[in-house]
Amino acid sequence: MSNFFVRNLCLKQKLVITTKDDKEPAPPWVPAPNGTLINYTRSKLFPQLLAAVMACWINLASGASLGYITPALPSLQHPSSRLQLSETEGSWVASLVMLGALGGGCLAGPCISLGRRKALWLAAVPLTSAWLIIAVAPNVWALYAAHTILGACLGVICDASQLYVSETASSERRGALGCVPVLMFNVGILLCYTAGAWLDWENLALFGCLISVPALLLPIVLPETPSYLVARERTKEALASLHWLRGSNCDINAEYQELLQCKKGAGLIERIQGLCDREIIRPVMITAAIRMLSRFCGLRAILCYTQAILLTSRSAVDVDIATIIIGAVQLIATLVACGLLDKLGRRKLLIVSQTVMGVSLVTLGCYLYYRNDMDRSDGSVLGWIPIVAILIYIVGNSMGLGPVSGIAIGELVPQRHRSIASSLTGAMSWLSAFIVTKTFLDLQSSLHIYGALWLYGSVCFVGVPFVYFCLPETRGISQYAIEVLFKCKDSISDQAISDKPSTDKIEVTIQN
Template sequence: MSATSEESLSVSTLASSTTAIHPDPGSQNGDSTTQFGTISMRRLSRRLSLWRPKKRATVLAVIVATIGSFCLGNVLTWSSPVLPQEDFKKKFPDIGNGSWVASLALLGALFAAPVSGFLIAKIGRRRTMLFTAFPFSIGWFLIAFAPDLPVLYIGRFLTGFCGGAFTVSVPAYVAEVTEDRIRGTLAVAFILMLCIGILFTIVLGALVNWFVLSVVCGCIPIIFFFSMLCMPESPRYLVMIQKPTAARNALKWLRRASTKRYIEPEITKIESSVTAANGKTNGGSSVKDLLKIRVLKPIFISAALMFFAQLSGMNGVSLYTVEIFAEAGTQMNASVASIIILATQALTVLVVPFVLVEKLGRRSLLIISEVVMCISLTALGTYFYLKDKNGGNPPDDLEWLPLVSLVAITIGYNVGLGPIPWVLTAEILPNHVKELASSCISICYWTLSFVAGKTFKDIKDVIGYSGVYWLSSGICLIGALFVLFFVPETKGRSTDEIQKLFVTKKESAQAESSEQQTKPTGSPDGVDNPSFMSQSQGANVNAV
């Protein structure tokens, strides 16, 4: 599991990874932005010209792979249009409030995180995706033809497990088949296809019954399987398992190179990277390494951000969107309102990677996100409070408030709390423990996701919609204060600079003392001693 957990988390940034984090080479000098801060036309043109002949195969591989994230989007929101359907309630009269139907998929994804991390290391990224496809379809058909509730639950767990496996294998594959200069742009494809899958499920669920929706969703993994058969394995993985010829053939196909000579610089770079990574692990990290202060601090920050993201109320909104609108009692069709919200989500997903992260910084976006969600959740809770006080009738002249509030919640979440915790986690975790630490963070994320999805309706039954949204609003307020006082800004800082933020004064003093002892006598700065300069330069070359 630990061998690839770093990949699963850093790319689980899912698409929370940004173009700014993988800056476009050549964007300096001639491609600088204008004084108004707009993206230069040359950079924009390069980003929009992904379908050039040399990039088509890479883009095609990314599109095919991210059908997996589309399938995950189907799983996550299947319960939203299905639970309110009358024929579904008649088929399963003992379903209760439906919280288990909604949350079992999240529980399945929790168990998938360590298993898929192990599989992509042992059998490869491509094979893991292929082996996941047919169980995915089986899960959907179990749901569609379920004779009773236990079989339905098994189907939901299985589809959640397979969807969770895609969150590990797909981002790892995408990150490894793309070129450095377009990796940031194509990283958006994972979260974009996820949002499209969510939107597809809501729209189709508004037009057909739950049986047809389940069968259609079950056919998509089959399409994915046969499409993925035509794609190559990740060149980096082939280098890792010592298959250099296969790696060159795969990279040649991806880059549409006429000869292998064209891809030699890139394959050499991959081989050097794999060799360096193998040298740094030294057998892997241990639990003891996680207990050091400079490691515990970033782990605590990452886990806390996941906590605030999952308990912000967004899980309940995405799992029960249609039902929330039905309860709101407005004249607007609940399914139409849900489509508007999810379309907004798909659009805002594109804003963060291209513009905001490097313009405003991670910390600022998190605070803005928390504040926007706090205000919007308070407004939504107030609406339901007034509705209850009004005998269950919508408050006069406030029927617009649920839609506006939920759109604002969606925008606020996708601007900060959705993607930024993953970005920060990938940046602040120390490299020597990142594999083990990222595994812990991934498990923490899916555990919180399951708890939030499972308890949303149970808490609602106790304190009502108004209480649930006010509670989430309070959590967002606490989250904003946490970010303000504890989360550092990583914008524009190198990995070494970020790690220094978590070093204690004692460790810093010991490092300075050790550095002083290594300096040669009579040449404290290592400048006047030619031999010292030569050794220093050699060390720098080895480090690179």
């Protein structure tokens, strides 16, 4: 690829490549392979938003499985419950969702390779069945099995829905629409928290089954993603999908020509070998690191044991009301993130997010450490510190680390490697989530609850320099231009741009 093509493509996507001989930026257009100049036209938002919401309805049902254990666990441990769980059994029910998601993360790649839309539909069937198993569970082993199935579905849904939205959204709207999967997860969590205030664990499972039914039907009317269809050389279907997603009056030629420039998918062996290439392994490693950071910050442990943390801290707020408030704040913060991701960019939000999360966890830990020296009366101002610290922590996660860790796989990794990279990074992510959820009670016993919170806070602070030095800004950049970005970085670092005059100095900058 010539420097001329790379330079003008990057300029269009807000990547500036200049030489010392350049006096002004090149004009913002992109040459097609035949040399014709193509102008970009703005696509319609509504069909892309409709596709994202319909595809991510299954995220809502799966999000309910993440929120189920918080209101259901006290009901399962109540003396009048048909099943009564011990503290150890309750921790296994909470953590088996994560362990099942580990298996689902490994299955995500093969399922996604069949098609993003088909993967969502395949996950909807066992998801609905698992809710029914919970509702009629005769013993704790049935609960174990059902939550493992819920977790396996979660592992597939998390990556399949995120890839579907990332690959169907236009580059200027990918950040905002990329929050829709996380947003729908949070809607499901909030619905489960709210319903759990009035329903016991059996009826709450039936409620989860009810909201899962639309997920069986909605994927049928959705188009497959254009990049997936182009990679499979189904060009007519790709054009039809682009027209569906961008609007019938939108000129899709530029986007279609750019998709054709992306390398087509190779065989399984070639794709595995390709992961060792520097231009591939770098985005895969960055994606894996961000996803693991989002787990080791302790979010799942805090959400699962919110009521226990508030009771231990003797919060001034009723725990049932506090749980609903946390779910609502998580949803609102994700809505705000939809607008901020395309305005401020990924890197800034990640740095601010992890800093806020770390400070809030350290503050909560300090409150718990010095609790015996403080006024613990319900009417005191200090009694509000635990719930406020948790809310700030949730806001920080929902406005940065949560959504960005989701969209990373669809932005950084090239399309031809996403199925394998999804399995690899998904397995690492869900294994981390299982470790965090299962070991929280052990950490609480050995380090006390304040020590566990300080440990999670330290992980948040470690993530700040990593993001600053390692993560490139991808706001408003097309999928193909992101591939060019990593290629340019490798070429420049190796001084391997063959058609560059020896007197030129090339500088790549990413505009925030």
